[in-house]
Amino acid sequence: MSDFAVLEVILKRNLSYLGICAVLLAAMIIGRWRLGVGGIERSLKRQSWGLNTLLNFTIYGGQEKDLDDALALVKRYEGILDRNPPALLGQLNLRKTEQIGEELASLISRSRQVGLLTGGALDITLGRAVELWDFGGHPRVPDGDELAEAMKGTGWAHLSVKGDRVRFDNPFLKVDLGAVAKGFVADRLKDFFLKRGIRAGIIDLGGNVLTFGTKPGGKPWVIGLRDPFGSSRSVALWTFRGDAALVTSGVYERGFEKDGLWYHHLLDPRTGMPINSGLRAVTVKSDRAELADALSTAFFVCGRVKAEVLIREHFPDVTVVFFDERGRGSAVGRDVSELSWR
Ligand code: AMP
Numbered sequence: 001m002s003d004f005a006v007l008e009v010i011l012k013r014n015l016s017y018l019g020i021c022a023v024l025l026a027a028m029i030i031g032r033w034r035l036g037v038g039g040i041e042r043s044l045k046r047q048s049w050g051l052n053t054l055l056n057f058t059i060y061g062g063q064e065k066d067l068d069d070a071l072a073l074v075k076r077y078e079g080i081l082d083r084n085p086p087a088l089l090g091q092l093n094l095r096k097t098e099q100i101g102e103e104l105a106s107l108i109s110r111s112r113q114v115g116l117l118t119g120g121a122l123d124i125t126l127g128r129a130v131e132l133w134d135f136g137g138h139p140r141v142p143d144g145d146e147l148a149e150a151m152k153g154t155g156w157a158h159l160s161v162k163g164d165r166v167r168f169d170n171p172f173l174k175v176d177l178g179a180v181a182k183g184f185v186a187d188r189l190k191d192f193f194l195k196r197g198i199r200a201g202i203i204d205l206g207g208n209v210l211t212f213g214t215k216p217g218g219k220p221w222v223i224g225l226r227d228p229f230g231s232s233r234s235v236a237l238w239t240f241r242g243d244a245a246l247v248t249s250g251v252y253e254r255g256f257e258k259d260g261l262w263y264h265h266l267l268d269p270r271t272g273m274p275i276n277s278g279l280r281a282v283t284v285k286s287d288r289a290e291l292a293d294a295l296s297t298a299f300f301v302c303g304r305v306k307a308e309v310l311i312r313e314h315f316p317d318v319t320v321v322f323f324d325e326r327g328r329g330s331a332v333g334r335d336v337s338e339l340s341w342r
């Protein structure tokens with residue numbers, strides 16, 4: 001073998017050795033970056049605005065790009081779920097189309113199911129009444145006649161879903177998905193993060209919280225329940241492991257005061273007026289955020305006595321905290337032992 005050939009062999013050996021070292025070093029750096037100091041997996045957080053509310057994401061084991069893409073997904077769903085055009089639902093409301101795609105049609109269909117099971121307490125056909133109150137914009141107390149007009153021909157009987165088509169028998173009926181949209185999007189975000197290989201996280205859409213995966217170090221999730229009078233204090237802590245959604249409907253979330261009266265955004269499907277069901281807030285825990293969202297609105301509207309019957313008969317896997325008018329909380333359902341009152 002010539003001197004050059006010997007040198008080539010030595011170089012090749014060393015280069016492959018160096019290559020292995022480089023790969024190992026890169027793996028260590030990435031591993032350390034993912035794990036953070038002390039071996040605890042590093043979290044990434046992001047706050048933003050979307051779905052008319054404050055969004056807070058915490059993920060364990062992902063990258064900034066995952067959060068960027070999650071926010072883009074929220075934008076995409078705003079373009080589907082908003083009551084007004086150019087969103088897809090807005091186009092349905094203006095009767096520009098009946099064919100709205102499987103995703104939106106199936107959400108309406110599942111909401112219809114909960115609506116029927118809860119005796120119409122959840123009623124997404126109240127769109128025109130919601131529009132009149134305009135809680136998220138320039139709220140005002142509607143005139144009795146205009147509200148009666150907006151409530152004409154509302155209710156589940158006037159809407160049907162077949163495949164990806166929604167039909168109305170009332171030309172003026174409008175759908176509002178405010179009661180279920182955040183839950184639906186939270187579930188989609190969880191699917192998205194899991195597909196990206198993110199092991200755990202908290203998706204908080206305006207206080208409606210979904211946790212997934214195991215927190216690094218195996219610690220449980222601890223989620224505070226907000227004071228039903230609206231202060232930022234938590235009145236109870238919910239401690240659990242794994243995947244769950246905690247969704248609240250409360251009078252303090254959206255509303256306004258006029259002549260000493262507080263008008264809130266949870267409407268009586270019979271009248272279109274804010275409902276008085278003897279409650280200040282309801283929080284529902286379920287493994288699906290969409291169901292928790294639908295039920296928190298429905299249980300608030302139908303009140304505690306009826307809600308307890310519904311939980312027993314149709315929703316045995318949910319746990320519900322009711323806050324009465326005086327702000328006293330009590331819970332029913334499978335996971336009540338996870339709650340500690342403060
Ligand atoms: P949530 O905060 O999930 O309880 O949803 C409340 C929102 O749902 C309101 O702001 C309205 O847009 C809409 N809404 C109000 N009352 C009802 C009702 N009885 N059924 C369905 N949606 C409602």
Ligand code: MG
Nearest residue numbers: 179293294297
């Ligand atoms: Mg809801």
